[in-house]
Structure formats: C-alpha cells, structure tokens
Amino acid sequence: MTEPSTRPVDDWWRSAVVYQVYPRSFSDANGDGTGDVTGIRARLPYLADLGVDAIWISPWYPSPLLDGGYDVADYRDINPMFGTLADADALIEEAHALGLRILIDLVPNHCSWEHPWFKAALAAGKGSPERDRFWFRDSLPDGRPPTNWPGAFGGPAWQQIDDGQWYLHLFDISQPDWNWDHPDVIAEFDSILRFWFDRGVDGFRIDVADSMAKDPALPDVPLHNGQPTHEKFVGHPYYDQPGVHLIHQRWRAIADEYADTPQGPRVFVAEAWLSPAERLAQYVRPHELHSAFNFDVLQCPWDAKALRDVIDHTTENLWAVGAPATWVLSNHDTIRHRTRYGRDQREALAAAGIVSTDLEIGLRRARAAALLELALPGGAYVYQGDELGLPEVEDLPEEVLDDPSWERSGHTVRGRDGCRVPMPWSGSEPPYGFGPGEGQPWLPQPADWAPLTAEAEASDPESHLALYRAALRIRREQEALGEGRMTWDEDAPAGVLSFTRDPGFRCVVNLGEQPIELPDSTEVLLSSEPLVDGRLPADASVWLQV
Known part of the structure; x- marks a missing residue:
C-alpha cells in the first residue's frame, strides 16, 4: 500500500x-x-x-x-x-x-424546499420573519416576476406560490435561495x-x-x-x-x-x-x-x-x-x-x-x-x-x-x-x-x-x-512537483508545451501531429504513450529527469 x-x-x-x-x-x-x-x-x-x-x-x-x-x-x-x-x-x-x-x-446559496426553514416560510405568510430568510417578493405592477433573472436549469429564476408572492431560485424550483443579508x-x-x-x-x-x-x-x-x-x-x-x-x-x-x-x-x-x-x-x-x-x-x-x-x-x-x-x-x-x-x-x-x-x-x-x-x-x-x-x-x-x-x-x-x-x-x-x-x-x-x-x-x-x-507515486517522490514555480522551455518546437520545474524535472506535451525528439541529457520517468524510436509521439506527454 x-x-x-x-x-x-x-x-x-x-x-x-x-x-x-x-x-x-x-x-x-x-x-x-x-x-x-x-x-x-x-x-x-x-x-x-x-x-x-x-x-x-x-x-x-x-x-x-x-x-x-x-x-x-x-x-x-x-x-x-x-x-x-x-x-x-x-x-x-x-x-x-x-x-x-x-x-x-x-x-x-440555496437549500431544498424540504428544508424546515423554507417550509416554515411558506406556512408563515407574507411579511413574516420566516420569509425574510429567503428572497420572497411581490409581483411587479403588471404581474410579472420581480426580475427577469433566468434559472440555471431553464425557465425563470422566480416561482410564484399560492398567495401571489414569488421566491427566488437561481437553480431548480426546488432550491430556494438563502438571503445572506439575514x-x-x-x-x-x-x-x-x-x-x-x-x-x-x-x-x-x-x-x-x-x-x-x-x-x-x-x-x-x-x-x-x-x-x-x-x-x-x-x-x-x-x-x-x-x-x-x-x-x-x-x-x-x-x-x-x-x-x-x-x-x-x-x-x-x-x-x-x-x-x-x-x-x-x-x-x-x-x-x-x-x-x-x-x-x-x-x-x-x-x-x-x-x-x-x-x-x-x-x-x-x-x-x-x-x-x-x-x-x-x-x-x-x-x-x-x-x-x-x-x-x-x-x-x-x-x-x-x-x-x-x-x-x-x-x-x-x-x-x-x-x-x-x-x-x-x-x-x-x-x-x-x-x-x-x-x-x-x-x-x-x-x-x-x-x-x-x-x-x-x-x-x-x-x-x-x-x-x-x-x-x-x-x-x-x-x-x-x-x-x-x-x-x-x-x-x-x-x-x-x-x-x-x-x-x-x-x-x-x-x-x-x-x-x-x-x-501520483512520482509526484510524491519528486521535490519539484506540487506547489512551486515553472519555467517554459523556449527551445520547444511549435505545437509542443515544454516546461522545467526545479530541481531537475521537465514535462513535455506533444500537441502537434508528428513525433518529436526529446531533449538531450534527460531520463524518462514516465510517458503517456510508448516512445517511437526514442521520440515522443503526437498527443502524448512525458516526464523527464534532467
């Protein structure tokens, strides 16, 4: 283990x-x-x-x-x-x-409409302290919802209840938004x-x-x-x-x-x-x-x-x-x-x-x-x-x-x-x-x-x-990995990401269409695909010890 x-x-x-x-x-x-x-x-x-x-x-x-x-x-x-x-x-x-x-x-941001506080808010009625914990509002004068805000899952972000008020739900109608001013x-x-x-x-x-x-x-x-x-x-x-x-x-x-x-x-x-x-x-x-x-x-x-x-x-x-x-x-x-x-x-x-x-x-x-x-x-x-x-x-x-x-x-x-x-x-x-x-x-x-x-x-x-x-094993073993800085290797060919992390680690990612030569004076630690005649194929990454 x-x-x-x-x-x-x-x-x-x-x-x-x-x-x-x-x-x-x-x-x-x-x-x-x-x-x-x-x-x-x-x-x-x-x-x-x-x-x-x-x-x-x-x-x-x-x-x-x-x-x-x-x-x-x-x-x-x-x-x-x-x-x-x-x-x-x-x-x-x-x-x-x-x-x-x-x-x-x-x-x-929100709870379930089954949460006890929201059920209490529905039961308490307009203007109640229970409703102040959520975003209950009356209709606009023309009967529309309080805003035109859209719900993340489709439809409006407001749901009207039996007494005519609306409650805000940025997501599903079953997810009333908490009022974080309360x-x-x-x-x-x-x-x-x-x-x-x-x-x-x-x-x-x-x-x-x-x-x-x-x-x-x-x-x-x-x-x-x-x-x-x-x-x-x-x-x-x-x-x-x-x-x-x-x-x-x-x-x-x-x-x-x-x-x-x-x-x-x-x-x-x-x-x-x-x-x-x-x-x-x-x-x-x-x-x-x-x-x-x-x-x-x-x-x-x-x-x-x-x-x-x-x-x-x-x-x-x-x-x-x-x-x-x-x-x-x-x-x-x-x-x-x-x-x-x-x-x-x-x-x-x-x-x-x-x-x-x-x-x-x-x-x-x-x-x-x-x-x-x-x-x-x-x-x-x-x-x-x-x-x-x-x-x-x-x-x-x-x-x-x-x-x-x-x-x-x-x-x-x-x-x-x-x-x-x-x-x-x-x-x-x-x-x-x-x-x-x-x-x-x-x-x-x-x-x-x-x-x-x-x-x-x-x-x-x-x-x-x-x-x-x-x-993940190599990441734990390598002092260079995890938090720290990186330096791009400017000698990398087009279509290739290559960066070095101290001490002595290099990552090369070939996003191009042709295999590429690996840098000199490096040892392969791990490759996402087998090398082809020592070259890194397309759509592949390699970790190198410098």
Missing part, C-alpha cells in the same frame, strides 16, 4: 491531489443500486493505493435528490439512502488512518461549519461560491438574442457581488480557529466559474478562501498556444495574491474529458449525443492531459473514473434521465447524467461490482465497460489506472 503523504501538515492543501467522490455513483455496499458511505469506506484502500492526498465527497446530506443532493434538507446529517452520521464518523476516522483527508460539499442565515452557516469541523472534516468545497450575495435593488440582467443573459458580466446582480467576499472572510476566520489542532488547518476550495483569472484571484486573497478550481483549462481546446496562455494567466494572477493554482479536467457537472478531447474543439462541450467523437484519440489526449495536469504547479482534482479513462455515457435512455435540466428545458437538454454513471469495479457485465449481487444501479452502465473496470486495469501495466498510479 502507498505510504501516507509526508508533505508538511500545515500546507497540505497547496499541492494536494484530491479525488472527487460522487456518493450516489461510487460504491454500493448494501445492493440497493445506490452508492453509500459504507461503500466509500470499503474503497478507501483503493484510493490510498491510487496515491491521492484527500477525498472530496459531493453532497451526502438528507435531500429529495431533485438536483443530485445539491438540494439540501438538513446540513447536519447524512441522507438515510447513504447511511448515518456514525457511518460518516467511521469514514473520517478510517480515511485519516490511511493518510487521506476528507473534504465535503457546502451548499450555501443574520439568522449567517449564524446558521457558522454553526454548520463548526459542526463538521468538530467531527474531523478537513475542509469544504464551496458550491457556487460566487453567488450568495445579491444586489438588493434587484435590477434586471441585459438581454442576449432577446433572452436574459446567463453571462457572468462584471457588475452582475447575483454573481460575483462584492458582498460575497465578506462571507468568505468570515468563514476563513472560523477555519483558522482550528489551525493549531493536531489535525492541522481546515480549508476551503471555491467553485466559481469566473473568467478571466483576475476575477477568480479575488476569492483566494489572504484571509479569504484557500483555493479555487481553475475551469479555464477544463474549457480550453487541445491546442498548445491556448493551453499555455491559460496556464500563464492562471498562475500569474494566483501567485500575485499568494495562492496556488488548482487544476481540474472533469467533474460531476461536465462532459468527461476523454470524450471532450475526442471531439472537434468547437463542439467539445456541446450537448450529449449530437457530436461525433473519436474515443481512441480522446483516450490518448486524456492520458497526455493527466501528466500535464499533475506536473503543473499547485494542486489537482481527479473526478471518480478519470483514473480509469471512463468516457461520457451519451446514450442513456430518456426514461432514466435524472438531471433537473432535462425537465426544465422541456426535454431538450439531456443534462449531466452521462458523467454520473456508477463506477465499474470488477466483473464482465453490469453492475461491474458496483454493488453485491446482480441488482442494477440507479443509472445503467454501458455493456462494453468490462475492460475499464478497476480490477481489469489493475492487472494491466499499460492501463489508464497504471498511468495514474505511477504519476
């Missing part, structure tokens, strides 16, 4: 590789077709052997699951479908014993953070960390092609408002209360889809959040110049505020990068099922991208199944689609279910060891995934899993 990380306790988050677990789809211990906390516990040795430093668990709270658990009904408990608080406590203890830290999701909401989330920190959780991933503060004047957003824009422009009334930073500063102070405990500091990572990087850097200034996902690389085409520009812009702006970069290639909200990289770049993020995809090219590029991501300065996140090279499942039957965008779009947007298909662990046919017996999971797995199971790949030294294990 891989030894626990020996990096300094107080800065572990600055260079950590974090593995994202989507609990409903990771591992099912009781055979009901849904992943659970006991299933995660059973797979902890696998994650320790993989070589990651921490686990981020997507929402595990009680929820009607109308938005994959991001509709939280109780922030201080575990969804009975997933287990109990005692199971969570055992998971945290067992993970720590293996040298793994635990991050969980915090969903502070002291009860502020105090409640202070308490929630301490509840989980006291149970041993090492940190939180902050869902839509740029959205909690709203412009109290409730101005309309501009129109684009006749429809309210979804663009996060500067000065937006509900994204990236200045008041959101006061919330983050308050949370950072709470996390810092735990800095001197034996467990070390508690940390935050922000989900904020903001460009350019100057805007994102505001979230990781001293005394705010510790890190923020960089989504510009995730959205970047497989092109050397475009990737270099994004890497430069990201690192320069984050280093300027003393923060590390945090790289991510896939997550539970995006098309898996093996599929993205197998597409025409203009259509890489297009809706599932309508774009021609070459999964073999996608796999080569996914392998090369993994070595690029893990060699860049800072931390990195690995979404469950990334290490197996799983593709997006784009042919799920319509009757099983669960994402709220499917209904809210009038069955025109299939949503994110294709990246949430349960993990294949073993065996030659579904459920591939996801759960005991032959019971099928909540989303169907493809019939051709037998070569992609963790068991199958563990016995193949050339597999995607073997590449990840080797890369």
Whole structure:
C-alpha cells in the first residue's frame, strides 16, 4: 500500500491531489443500486493505493435528490439512502488512518424546499420573519416576476406560490435561495461549519461560491438574442457581488480557529466559474478562501498556444495574491474529458449525443492531459473514473434521465447524467461490482465497460489506472512537483508545451501531429504513450529527469 503523504501538515492543501467522490455513483455496499458511505469506506484502500492526498465527497446530506443532493434538507446529517452520521464518523476516522483527508460539499446559496426553514416560510405568510430568510417578493405592477433573472436549469429564476408572492431560485424550483443579508442565515452557516469541523472534516468545497450575495435593488440582467443573459458580466446582480467576499472572510476566520489542532488547518476550495483569472484571484486573497478550481483549462481546446496562455494567466494572477493554482479536467457537472478531447474543439462541450467523437484519440489526449495536469504547479482534482479513462455515457435512455435540466428545458437538454454513471469495479457485465449481487444501479452502465473496470486495469501495466498510479507515486517522490514555480522551455518546437520545474524535472506535451525528439541529457520517468524510436509521439506527454 502507498505510504501516507509526508508533505508538511500545515500546507497540505497547496499541492494536494484530491479525488472527487460522487456518493450516489461510487460504491454500493448494501445492493440497493445506490452508492453509500459504507461503500466509500470499503474503497478507501483503493484510493490510498491510487496515491491521492484527500477525498472530496459531493453532497451526502438528507435531500429529495431533485438536483443530485445539491438540494439540501438538513446540513447536519447524512441522507438515510447513504447511511448515518456514525457511518460518516467511521469514514473520517478510517480515511485519516490511511493518510487521506476528507473534504465535503457546502451548499450555501440555496437549500431544498424540504428544508424546515423554507417550509416554515411558506406556512408563515407574507411579511413574516420566516420569509425574510429567503428572497420572497411581490409581483411587479403588471404581474410579472420581480426580475427577469433566468434559472440555471431553464425557465425563470422566480416561482410564484399560492398567495401571489414569488421566491427566488437561481437553480431548480426546488432550491430556494438563502438571503445572506439575514443574520439568522449567517449564524446558521457558522454553526454548520463548526459542526463538521468538530467531527474531523478537513475542509469544504464551496458550491457556487460566487453567488450568495445579491444586489438588493434587484435590477434586471441585459438581454442576449432577446433572452436574459446567463453571462457572468462584471457588475452582475447575483454573481460575483462584492458582498460575497465578506462571507468568505468570515468563514476563513472560523477555519483558522482550528489551525493549531493536531489535525492541522481546515480549508476551503471555491467553485466559481469566473473568467478571466483576475476575477477568480479575488476569492483566494489572504484571509479569504484557500483555493479555487481553475475551469479555464477544463474549457480550453487541445491546442498548445491556448493551453499555455491559460496556464500563464492562471498562475500569474494566483501567485500575485499568494495562492496556488488548482487544476481540474472533469467533474460531476461536465462532459468527461476523454470524450471532450475526442471531439472537434468547437463542439467539445456541446450537448450529449449530437457530436461525433473519436474515443481512441480522446483516450490518448486524456492520458497526455493527466501528466500535464499533475506536473503543473499547485494542486489537482481527479473526478471518480478519470483514473480509469471512463468516457461520457451519451446514450442513456430518456426514461432514466435524472438531471433537473432535462425537465426544465422541456426535454431538450439531456443534462449531466452521462458523467454520473456508477463506477465499474470488477466483473464482465453490469453492475461491474458496483454493488453485491446482480441488482442494477440507479443509472445503467454501458455493456462494453468490462475492460475499464478497476480490477481489469489493475492487472494491466499499460492501463489508464497504471498511468495514474505511477504519476501520483512520482509526484510524491519528486521535490519539484506540487506547489512551486515553472519555467517554459523556449527551445520547444511549435505545437509542443515544454516546461522545467526545479530541481531537475521537465514535462513535455506533444500537441502537434508528428513525433518529436526529446531533449538531450534527460531520463524518462514516465510517458503517456510508448516512445517511437526514442521520440515522443503526437498527443502524448512525458516526464523527464534532467
């Protein structure tokens, strides 16, 4: 088994590789077709052997699951479908014993309409203190909603109730937005953070960390092609408002209360889809959040110049505020990068099922991208199944689609279910060891995934899993990797990314069409593809000891 990380306790988050677990789809211990906390516990040795430093668990709270658990009904408990608080406590203890830290999701912009405070607000009526915790407003004089704001999953961001008032939901109608101007909401989330920190959780991933503060004047957003824009422009009334930073500063102070405990500091990572990087850097200034996902690389085409520009812009702006970069290639909200990289770049993020995809090219590029991501300065996140090279499942039957965008779009947007298909662990046919017996999971797995199971790949030294294990082992061993700086090698040919990290490490990524010669006086540590007569083939990366 891989030894626990020996990096300094107080800065572990600055260079950590974090593995994202989507609990409903990771591992099912009781055979009901849904992943659970006991299933995660059973797979902890696998994650320790993989070589990651921490686990981020997507929402595990009680929820009607109308938005994959991001509709939280109780922030201080575990969804009975997933287990109990005692199971969570055992998971945290067992993970720590293996040298793994635990991050969980915090969903502070909104809750579920099943949350007791929202149900009380509906029952209390207009003008009540209970409604002040949310955004309830009357109609405009002409009967329209209070603003023209669009919902993220389609339709308007306001829902009218029986007494004529409207409540704000930036996401699904089942997710009413909290009013962060209300002291009860502020105090409640202070308490929630301490509840989980006291149970041993090492940190939180902050869902839509740029959205909690709203412009109290409730101005309309501009129109684009006749429809309210979804663009996060500067000065937006509900994204990236200045008041959101006061919330983050308050949370950072709470996390810092735990800095001197034996467990070390508690940390935050922000989900904020903001460009350019100057805007994102505001979230990781001293005394705010510790890190923020960089989504510009995730959205970047497989092109050397475009990737270099994004890497430069990201690192320069984050280093300027003393923060590390945090790289991510896939997550539970995006098309898996093996599929993205197998597409025409203009259509890489297009809706599932309508774009021609070459999964073999996608796999080569996914392998090369993994070595690029893990060699860049800072931390990195690995979404469950990334290490197996799983593709997006784009042919799920319509009757099983669960994402709220499917209904809210009038069955025109299939949503994110294709990246949430349960993990294949073993065996030659579904459920591939996801759960005991032959019971099928909540989303169907493809019939051709037998070569992609963790068991199958563990016995193949050339597999995607073997590449990840080797890369993460070398990353722990190499003083040059993790947090630090990088220098571009200006002698690299066109279409090639090459950079050096001290001491003595070089990463070369061939995004061109022809094999390239490797630099002199170097030794190959790891290559995403076999070398051809000593040259690095197209769509491949290599790690070199200088």
